[in-house]
Amino acid sequence: MTSALTHLECPRCAQGYDAQALHNVCTACGSPLLARYDLDLVRRTLSRDALDARPQTMWRYAELLPLQDVAAAVSLGEAMTPLLRAPRLGAAIGVDDLWVKDESRLPTGTFKARGAAVGVSRARELGVEHVAMPTNGNAGAAWAAYAARAGMRITVAVPRDAPQITVREMAVTGADTIVVDGLISDAGRLIAEGCAEHGWFDASTLREPYRLEGKKTMGLELVEQLGWTLPDVIVYPTGGGVGLIGIAKALQELEELGWIGGRWPRLVAAQASGCAPVVRAWERGERRIAEPWPDAHTVAFGITVPKPLGDELILDALARTAGCAVAVEDGQALDELDRLAALEGLFACPEGAVTVAAARALREQGWIAAGERVVLINTGAGVLYPESVRRRPQ
Amino acid sequence: MTSALTHLECPRCAQGYDAQALHNVCTACGSPLLARYDLDLVRRTLSRDALDARPQTMWRYAELLPLQDVAAAVSLGEAMTPLLRAPRLGAAIGVDDLWVKDESRLPTGTFKARGAAVGVSRARELGVEHVAMPTNGNAGAAWAAYAARAGMRITVAVPRDAPQITVREMAVTGADTIVVDGLISDAGRLIAEGCAEHGWFDASTLREPYRLEGKKTMGLELVEQLGWTLPDVIVYPTGGGVGLIGIAKALQELEELGWIGGRWPRLVAAQASGCAPVVRAWERGERRIAEPWPDAHTVAFGITVPKPLGDELILDALARTAGCAVAVEDGQALDELDRLAALEGLFACPEGAVTVAAARALREQGWIAAGERVVLINTGAGVLYPESVRRRPQ
Numbered sequence: 001m002t003s004a005l006t007h008l009e010c011p012r013c014a015q016g017y018d019a020q021a022l023h024n025v026c027t028a029c030g031s032p033l034l035a036r037y038d039l040d041l042v043r044r045t046l047s048r049d050a051l052d053a054r055p056q057t058m059w060r061y062a063e064l065l066p067l068q069d070v071a072a073a074v075s076l077g078e079a080m081t082p083l084l085r086a087p088r089l090g091a092a093i094g095v096d097d098l099w100v101k102d103e104s105r106l107p108t109g110t111f112k113a114r115g116a117a118v119g120v121s122r123a124r125e126l127g128v129e130h131v132a133m134p135t136n137g138n139a140g141a142a143w144a145a146y147a148a149r150a151g152m153r154i155t156v157a158v159p160r161d162a163p164q165i166t167v168r169e170m171a172v173t174g175a176d177t178i179v180v181d182g183l184i185s186d187a188g189r190l191i192a193e194g195c196a197e198h199g200w201f202d203a204s205t206l207r208e209p210y211r212l213e214g215k216k217t218m219g220l221e222l223v224e225q226l227g228w229t230l231p232d233v234i235v236y237p238t239g240g241g242v243g244l245i246g247i248a249k250a251l252q253e254l255e256e257l258g259w260i261g262g263r264w265p266r267l268v269a270a271q272a273s274g275c276a277p278v279v280r281a282w283e284r285g286e287r288r289i290a291e292p293w294p295d296a297h298t299v300a301f302g303i304t305v306p307k308p309l310g311d312e313l314i315l316d317a318l319a320r321t322a323g324c325a326v327a328v329e330d331g332q333a334l335d336e337l338d339r340l341a342a343l344e345g346l347f348a349c350p351e352g353a354v355t356v357a358a359a360r361a362l363r364e365q366g367w368i369a370a371g372e373r374v375v376l377i378n379t380g381a382g383v384l385y386p387e388s389v390r391r392r393p394q
Numbered sequence: 395m396t397s398a399l400t401h402l403e404c405p406r407c408a409q410g411y412d413a414q415a416l417h418n419v420c421t422a423c424g425s426p427l428l429a430r431y432d433l434d435l436v437r438r439t440l441s442r443d444a445l446d447a448r449p450q451t452m453w454r455y456a457e458l459l460p461l462q463d464v465a466a467a468v469s470l471g472e473a474m475t476p477l478l479r480a481p482r483l484g485a486a487i488g489v490d491d492l493w494v495k496d497e498s499r500l501p502t503g504t505f506k507a508r509g510a511a512v513g514v515s516r517a518r519e520l521g522v523e524h525v526a527m528p529t530n531g532n533a534g535a536a537w538a539a540y541a542a543r544a545g546m547r548i549t550v551a552v553p554r555d556a557p558q559i560t561v562r563e564m565a566v567t568g569a570d571t572i573v574v575d576g577l578i579s580d581a582g583r584l585i586a587e588g589c590a591e592h593g594w595f596d597a598s599t600l601r602e603p604y605r606l607e608g609k610k611t612m613g614l615e616l617v618e619q620l621g622w623t624l625p626d627v628i629v630y631p632t633g634g635g636v637g638l639i640g641i642a643k644a645l646q647e648l649e650e651l652g653w654i655g656g657r658w659p660r661l662v663a664a665q666a667s668g669c670a671p672v673v674r675a676w677e678r679g680e681r682r683i684a685e686p687w688p689d690a691h692t693v694a695f696g697i698t699v700p701k702p703l704g705d706e707l708i709l710d711a712l713a714r715t716a717g718c719a720v721a722v723e724d725g726q727a728l729d730e731l732d733r734l735a736a737l738e739g740l741f742a743c744p745e746g747a748v749t750v751a752a753a754r755a756l757r758e759q760g761w762i763a764a765g766e767r768v769v770l771i772n773t774g775a776g777v778l779y780p781e782s783v784r785r786r787p788q
Contacts, residue, residue: 005571056450056473076739077478077496081451082471102471105499108741109777149739151482156788168783172776174736177787342568345470345543347502381505382566383777389562393552393571 001054001062001070004037005043008209011313019066022126024207032206032310034249035066035213039256040379048228048259055079058114064208064253065211065217066122073121074150076107078114081218083225088343093336093360097373099231100224103380108169110302110380111218111243118214119203120146129153130385132200133208134180134187136239136302137166138380143203144175155200157187163301165384183296185306205240206309215243219250222375223260231265231279235359237351237379238269238278238325239303241314248317267323267376269314270358272298272330278314288312299330299388300350304381314352322325324367328357336360337388350388352378356392395456395464398431404605405707413460416520416615418601426600427703428643429460429607433650442622442653442676450474452611453654458647459514459611460604467515468544469500472508475612477619477769482737487730487754491767493625494740495616497774502563504696504743504774505612505637506536512608513597514540520671523547526594527602528581530573530633530696531560532774537597538569549594551581557695559778559784577668577690579700580614600703607635610632613644616769617654625659629753631773632663632672633697635708642711659769661717664752668701672708676719682706693724693782694744696773718761722751730754731782741786744782746772 008017010026011034017023025032042063054060057080062070068164082102090098099350103111120143130153133143140156144343147154155176160168170177180187195202202208223230229253236244244267254260269278275296281289292313296304308314318325330350337353340346348356355376382388402411404420411417436457448454448691452472456464477495484492497505509769514537524547527537534550540546549570552561561754563570574581582598589596596602617624624645630638638661648654663672669690675683683703689699702708712719724744730749734740742750749770756762776782 075476075478077499079473079474082469082473084469084471104503105471105473105501107496107499107739109503109775121474145735145739145741147739148736165777165780167779167787169741170779171785171787172732172735172741172783173739173786179787274444338566341539341566342542345501345539345541345567347566352628381503381775381777383559383563383775386559386562389566391565391568392564393561393573394527 003065003067004039004042004063005013005047005066006036006038008033009036010086012084012337022201023209024202032313033209033350035190035209037064037253038073039253043257058221061220063219064220065118067214068125073117074124074146075117076145076149078106078117080221081105083222086344089340089356092339092343093356094363095359095368095374096098096371099375101218101377102346103378108142108145109384111215112139112213114217115211115242116146116264119208119211120150120152122210123201123203124150124152128201129379130200131203132191132194133203134184134191136184136304137162137357138302138327138384140175141166141169144170144173146226147175148173155194157190159187160184161301172192179288183304183306189195205242212242212249213247216250218243218377219247228259229305230260231375233268233368233374234265234377235268235270235352235355235374236313236377237300237303238271239305240308241310243377243379244269244317245310246314248321262323265316267321268358268362269318269325270355271325271327272300272303272333273327274298274330275306276327277302279325279327279380280320281311281315300333300349300354302349303354319381326358326361328354328361334390337382338391346378347382348378349380349382351380371378397459397461398430398433398436398457400430402427403430416522416595417603418528418596422533424705427603429603429648431458433647436738437651438607438618443607450699455611455614456595459512460607462519467511468518468540469511471544472500472511475499475614477616478740480738483734483750486737488757489589489753489762489768490765493769494772495612496740496772497612497771498772502536502539503778504532504536505609506533508608508611509533509636510536510540511681513537513602513605513749514546517595517597518544518546522595524594525597526585526588528578528585530578530698531556532696534569535560535563538564538567541569542567545691549588551584553577553581555695557779561739577698577700596644599636606636606640606643609640609651610644612637612771613641615622617648618694622653624654624656627662627762627767627768628659628750628771629662629664629768630771631694631748632665632697632708633699633702635663635672635702635704637771637773639704640705642715658715661711661715662752662756663712663719664749666694666697666748667721668692668724669698672702673703673719673721675705675709676712681709681713694706694727696743696745718751720755722748722755726751728782728784731776732785740772741776742772743774743776743779774777
């Protein structure tokens with residue numbers, strides 16, 4: 001179980017970087033950097049059967065992760081998250097073969113734990129003592145937890161409107177938590193200044209190359225859980241889009257390994273109509289830049305990202321997989337949140353509910369055909385957003 | 395993977411009951427009933443090695459669970475919960491070999507999911523259409539989720555002071571949720587009346603025999619995760635005490651199977667000083683009855699149980715394992731909650747924090763010796779109790 005990491009690479013200008021040094025974005029063109037692996041080596045030394053016998057955690061994919069020593073990973077217990085059939089919800093929205101990947105089962109209750117576990121572990125390997133990042137709440141809570149576990153300092157900047165529970169999570173783990181009047185973009189400017197001034201390592205989304213590798217395991221897991229077969233569609237709630245980019249990267253690596261074949265799942269970027277920069281860019285045929293969304297607002301606070309840094313990678317993933325981007329109203333998402341809970345017992349976060357509403361819309365439009373296998377990504381626990389529940393007890 | 399369930403038995407008067415019919419408590423003497431298995435059959439047909447290859451979920455112990463068809467279990471994805479080393483917290487409290495079993499990783503974020511998964515699954519097998527129970531919040535949220543997943547009706551009664559997030563969880567899954575002015579004992583009276591009047595199945599703690607079997611898997615898991623070795627001490631936050639009774643039952647069955655040997659871990663019932671009926675009974679040398687605790691109040695709301703129905707079983711488990719019962723102040727627990735989060739990155743529920751304070755006290759008294767291996771049970775996620783975080787952002 002040794003990492004096959006070889007180097008970092010700019011996907012835009014192909015500039016290579018030494019993976020044993022700290023990097024943020026491409027110094028030549030500003031693009032996020034991607035971790036590259038010796039997949040020939042992995043193909044020769046690892047089989048799907050060998051994988052089968054390993055512990056059922058995200059660390060089972062050690063060869064495809066950047067850690068030199070996976071046994072020394074900073075861990076809070078990252079079991080593979082369940083991929084649940086959702087037959088009753090499926091019947092309600094006309095998608096009979098419907099599945100939900102329930103990421104709320106990870107430490108801190110969201111998929112952000114994947115990125116934090118790998119990002120903090122790798123930062124520690126590379127000698128980082130103090131990380132910093134802007135956050136809409138859940139990423140900061142996850143990074144704060146893993147930084148505490150690692151004994152690493154962390155500074156987070158979070159919008160005042162972020163879910164209060166996540167701010168408590170950051171505070172309790174001892175993160176330096178700065179509350180910002182504004183959106184995540186404003187918090188990002190503050191963190192950038194702090195990094196320049198104090199030498200903190202900037203672990204902002206896609207300004208740090210390893211968070212993505214953690215998110216990638218979401219894609220590896222779901223394909224393995226389906227017996228190395230591919231679903232027809234994967235719907236992902238898209239803010240910064242790292243999970244979607246990570247799933248596309250997982251598919252790419254699995255294909256190069258020869259572990260999957262056939263047509264890739266169509267990836268869907270589901271957004272809220274109050275903050276839909278990717279949808280607008282997609283509909284305009286733009287393949288590089290999603291223009292900033294003005295006055296962004298949605299109950300799905302985690303995806304309130306007016307201008308994702310990975311816009312080009314997101315749009316590329318949608319294009320390469322014959323996917324699409326779709327926006328839904330907050331009210332639709334909250335209706336689906338209730339329905340998912342009542343029909344399947346799964347109390348999802350509003351971001352997860354956005355994927356249900358998106359799947360329903362795409363089925364109604366015929367973009368999802370009858371009988372297709374559809375996987376929704378529920379990125380976190382509904383309990384982190386108690387105010388999204390409208391039904392009251394008697 | 396076939397259940398070896400044979401019958402139900404009263405542990406007090408030995409009366410046997412047909413396990414294929416619905417039962418609550420012993421009709422002869424009022425004691426809770428225990429599920430009994432053909433352990434000779436299990437010993438002949440299942441090995442620890444065979445177990446090793448099974449999926450890492452609580453259902454791997456199918457032979458020791460009451461479900462006739464484990465493949466038809468009502469499931470939300472119950473991965474084995476992590477057993478985490480806590481070296482930095484251990485150093486802080488003088489317990490070098492300290493571990494935390496983190497039950498917050500289960501569906502609905504608490505160990506209550508174990509009981510609900512088995513309880514609802516078994517109720518469905520036995521034809522129940524409507525269950526009812528009093529709850530301090532987390533059990534109701536778990537049973538509401540599993541009942542929704544099963545398409546079963548559920549009525550829960552919850553004290554007005556219960557964590558508001560858990561009330562939202564019950565509401566969103568469609569449970570009939572009744573808010574009660576009073577404690578869980580008052581809620582219990584209301585549910586008993588409703589069961590008598592409407593024919594609901596009473597799934598109150600230990601009035602329903604299978605919830606305990608789900609909780610038992612906590613003990614099976616932690617012993618298996620330690621390579622079938624036994625820790626010296628297990629500290630459990632005790633309200634109704636089902637988890638503690640379940641762990642003792644797991645030890646008993648594992649010993650009868652010959653899968654463990656040597657001295658059992660000493661079980662510790664950790665309680666809050668504002669509601670410590672078990673501690674008071676234990677200190678008085680009482681082995682049958684814990685008298686009701688007047689004016690019960692603690693921030694660890696989940697263990698605000700003034701009179702546990704399983705008092706005799708709890709006291710017996712403590713006595714049989716050379717364990718003890720200890721009470722801690724709320725302030726001590728909240729200090730440890732902060733410390734656990736800051737040192738290990740684990741944001742525990744206040745009940746979990748009670749076990750840290752108890753372990754510290756027992757180490758200071760010398761009851762826990764230097765070098766002993768101690769396992770704390772964190773029964774749920776801290777995010778369910780955001781108000782327990784006192785530290786604020788800048």
